[in-house]
Amino acid sequence: MKELYVLSNKLDFTSKNLYIDWKTDSYLWMCELQKWLREVHNIHIEVYLARDIRNEYHIHIAGEDELSNNSQNLIEKYLDTNIYDSYEEALELGLKNGLKLIK
Secondary structure, three states, X not given: OHHHHHHHHHOOOOOXXXXXOOOOOHHHHXXXXXXXHHHHHOEEEEEEEXXXXXXXXXXXXXXXXXXXXXXXXXXXXXXXXXXXXXXHHHHHHXXXXXHHOOO
């Protein structure tokens, strides 16, 4: 989690909510970071449950097509074929990979 915080800090993300601390409220903080990626950088992090398999989560990341002037064109940026045991674990890794797409 610390690596995620450091990486997001380098990219100028700061929580708008003064009461959310990345150490004690990690899930709320990650949700705010996910929203920031979506609204500011048009990077969409999706964590989804594997069909018919309990507690297997996957990550999908889509973002704006830099080759197109149309911001409505989202392209697949990252599809993780790994399996994660918890939603929070998958979200954390998805956010790290989403941040790495920012140039």
